[in-house]
Amino acid sequence: MTVQKPTALEGEAGFRVLFNCATVSIIVVNERGCIELANPYTEESFGYSVEELTGEPVEILIPEELREKHSLIREEYFKDPEDRPMGLGMELYARRKNGEVFPVEVGLGHYELDNEKLAVAFITDISEQVQARKILADREQWLRSMADNAPVMIWVTDSNGKWTYFNKTWLQFTGRLLEDGLGTGWTENVHPNDLPRTVTNYNNALENHQSFSIEYRLRRHDGKYRWIRDTGNPAYTPEGEFTGYVGCCHDIHDQRLTQEKLEDLVWHRTKRLHKVLSREKEMNALKSRFVSMASHELRTPLSIALSSLMLVEQYGTWEKDERVGKHLQRIRTSINSISTILGDFLSLDKLEQGKVVLELEMFDLLKFMYEVIEDVKALKKKGQHIYLSHKGDRTVILDRKKLHYIMKNLVSNAIKYSPEYTDIELNFENNEKSISMMVRDHGIGIPEDEQQYMFNKFFRAKNTEGISGTGLGMTIVNQYVELMKGTIHFTSKEGEGTTFTMEMPQHNHENHTHH
Amino acid sequence: MKTILIIEDNYDIRDNTAEILELADYEIMVAEDGVQGLYKIKERRPDLVLCDILMPKMNGFEVLRQLKNNPSTVDIPFIYVAASVEKDEVLMAMDMGADGYIGKPFEVEDLIEKVREKMALLNRE
Numbered sequence: 001m002t003v004q005k006p007t008a009l010e011g012e013a014g015f016r017v018l019f020n021c022a023t024v025s026i027i028v029v030n031e032r033g034c035i036e037l038a039n040p041y042t043e044e045s046f047g048y049s050v051e052e053l054t055g056e057p058v059e060i061l062i063p064e065e066l067r068e069k070h071s072l073i074r075e076e077y078f079k080d081p082e083d084r085p086m087g088l089g090m091e092l093y094a095r096r097k098n099g100e101v102f103p104v105e106v107g108l109g110h111y112e113l114d115n116e117k118l119a120v121a122f123i124t125d126i127s128e129q130v131q132a133r134k135i136l137a138d139r140e141q142w143l144r145s146m147a148d149n150a151p152v153m154i155w156v157t158d159s160n161g162k163w164t165y166f167n168k169t170w171l172q173f174t175g176r177l178l179e180d181g182l183g184t185g186w187t188e189n190v191h192p193n194d195l196p197r198t199v200t201n202y203n204n205a206l207e208n209h210q211s212f213s214i215e216y217r218l219r220r221h222d223g224k225y226r227w228i229r230d231t232g233n234p235a236y237t238p239e240g241e242f243t244g245y246v247g248c249c250h251d252i253h254d255q256r257l258t259q260e261k262l263e264d265l266v267w268h269r270t271k272r273l274h275k276v277l278s279r280e281k282e283m284n285a286l287k288s289r290f291v292s293m294a295s296h297e298l299r300t301p302l303s304i305a306l307s308s309l310m311l312v313e314q315y316g317t318w319e320k321d322e323r324v325g326k327h328l329q330r331i332r333t334s335i336n337s338i339s340t341i342l343g344d345f346l347s348l349d350k351l352e353q354g355k356v357v358l359e360l361e362m363f364d365l366l367k368f369m370y371e372v373i374e375d376v377k378a379l380k381k382k383g384q385h386i387y388l389s390h391k392g393d394r395t396v397i398l399d400r401k402k403l404h405y406i407m408k409n410l411v412s413n414a415i416k417y418s419p420e421y422t423d424i425e426l427n428f429e430n431n432e433k434s435i436s437m438m439v440r441d442h443g444i445g446i447p448e449d450e451q452q453y454m455f456n457k458f459f460r461a462k463n464t465e466g467i468s469g470t471g472l473g474m475t476i477v478n479q480y481v482e483l484m485k486g487t488i489h490f491t492s493k494e495g496e497g498t499t500f501t502m503e504m505p506q507h508n509h510e511n512h513t514h515h
Numbered sequence: 516m517k518t519i520l521i522i523e524d525n526y527d528i529r530d531n532t533a534e535i536l537e538l539a540d541y542e543i544m545v546a547e548d549g550v551q552g553l554y555k556i557k558e559r560r561p562d563l564v565l566c567d568i569l570m571p572k573m574n575g576f577e578v579l580r581q582l583k584n585n586p587s588t589v590d591i592p593f594i595y596v597a598a599s600v601e602k603d604e605v606l607m608a609m610d611m612g613a614d615g616y617i618g619k620p621f622e623v624e625d626l627i628e629k630v631r632e633k634m635a636l637l638n639r640e
Contacts, residue, residue, distance in 0.1 A: 296598050299598035299619045300525055300528065302619070303619040303620035303621065304527040304531060306623075307531035307620075307621075307623065308527075308531055311531060311534055311535060314538055
């Protein structure tokens with residue numbers, strides 16, 4: 001076993017190593033304030049050589065304006081020297097040879113050698129720390145200034161939801177001090193009626209760390225409550241730890257009042273509209289009842305007139321006088337047209353009320369067309385001929401009664417609006433996809449600028465003057481076609497004639513009733 | 516000669532219809548409402564009934580119902596002659612067993628044609 005050799009650092013040599021290699025300045029000062037010893041780092045730090053410093057007053061290392069004060073403090077120190085660690089928060093400055101002043105921390109130690117009091121100063125250059133602190137402070141000042149001058153009220157909470165910060169805008173709005181609002185103090189400014197709801201919403205959001213947006217009335221510095229919208233977002237550290245909320249309040253008072261006014265206005269308008277609508281509905285119902293009643297009641301006198309007319313004809317006393325016959329015929333035509341008009345009124349009313357339904361049946365379209373031609377025979381003028389052509393299967397499934405109305409209307413119009421000695425062509429084609437029907441005349445035509453109104457209620461073209469009609473027929477035709485899911489088109493030229501083309505979809509055999 | 520009963524509350528229509536059918540060689544009985552109509556049928560069975568729908572005391576539907584419920588009258592041909600243009604009413608009339616429907620105002624030819632048609636069916640039986 002060998003006794004461990006003392007390390008070099010324990011001896012004089014060791015001290016030398018420490019003294020020479022330390023990265024702090026180490027200076028030994030005597031009672032008179034003169035530098036006895038300085039380590040090499042002092043040279044590096046202050047720019048003086050050790051030789052230059054030795055024997056010089058320590059104040060050489062201190063800014064000129066502090067030297068006098070320092071020498072007094074130094075003298076006091078030597079009266080009752082004590083050790084002092086570094087960083088007691090004192091702001092100390094040192095001076096380099098080139099006059100540059102820099103912040104330092106100084107630790108002091110003391111000892112006596114040969115009855116002389118000596119002080120050892122350990123000086124650390126803290127320029128970088130000070131610089132870093134300043135940057136931080138500037139940064140915080142910048143942030144605070146931004147928050148305080150923001151045109152919204154900003155607040156921050158801790159992770160428990162207690163408010164820890166309000167910006168100047170909030171404080172100015174409420175007229176309160178920061179301390180007043182901290183924690184849950186802010187709730188004192190919330191309108192009592194809004195408070196329970198606000199607190200509940202806030203706590204619910206907090207529980208789940210969710211964003212929230214709450215509207216409530218906040219008391220202003222003048223005691224008036226203003227509507228604000230308070231929006232909060234959860235904040236997290238980069239590690240994902242919830243740190244609380246950051247939020248802001250917007251004054252939405254004027255906006256809200258405007259909105260309330262608008263809503264009020266809308267409510268009133270809607271109410272008025274409802275009233276108008278219900279009156280309109282009532283009027284419609286009344287109209288329907290009237291149309292139905294009138295047409296029913298008018299049918300009785302028409303029945304009498306028509307049957308009496310027939311009886312007059314039967315008794316034949318007029319046979320000797322052609323003029324009587326002509327007038328009897330006029331009476332008959334007039335009664336029939338009143339009857340037709342009544343029917344149209346009633347049909348249209350029922351269409352408008354949505355009471356008309358599709359009634360499909362299977363029938364022979366050719367036979368049907370001959371019936372139509374037979375029905376309108378009496379209307380034909382001198383020399384008018386109706387030609388019928390067809391192609392494809394004669395058997396169709398369609399709403400027979402509605403198609404009868406449509407075809408009778410189209411063909412009688414063709415007769416009515418065509419001069420004597422003109423031909424009227426009827427055609428139908430039944431193919432797999434659809435049944436198309438066509439009625440063509442060589443009559444007066446429809447003026448081009450009026451063609452768009454063709455299916456409008458009560459529309460009559462300007463060139464129909466002197467030809468009787470209600471302007472309801474084509475409206476009903478169009479609606480019937482629509483009901484039958486078909487289409488109707490026409491081409492027309494004034495003075496040359498009109499061609500109506502209809503296209504009806506095929507219905508399958510399951511969806512109709514046999515007659 | 517075949518007999519026709521006309522049940523119709525309007526005097527003019529009743530009278531005109533009777534006159535028209537008399538000219539067509541039918542014997543006519545008349546009644547001015549449903550109750551009277553049923554009474555007349557009980558008194559003397561007609562070969563055919565022409566009946567209005569909307570009438571005082573008893574409407575046409577009820578007249579038909581009672582005729583159809585009585586074995587001795589169930590097979591009398593029954594034709595409605597009515598101003599009613601309501602589709603539903605017509606359908607209802609046909610469903611109840613009416614043999615025909617003539618809307619007012621009717622063309623005389625239509626009336627006579629329909630009556631003759633029903634009478635011809637009677638002759639065949």
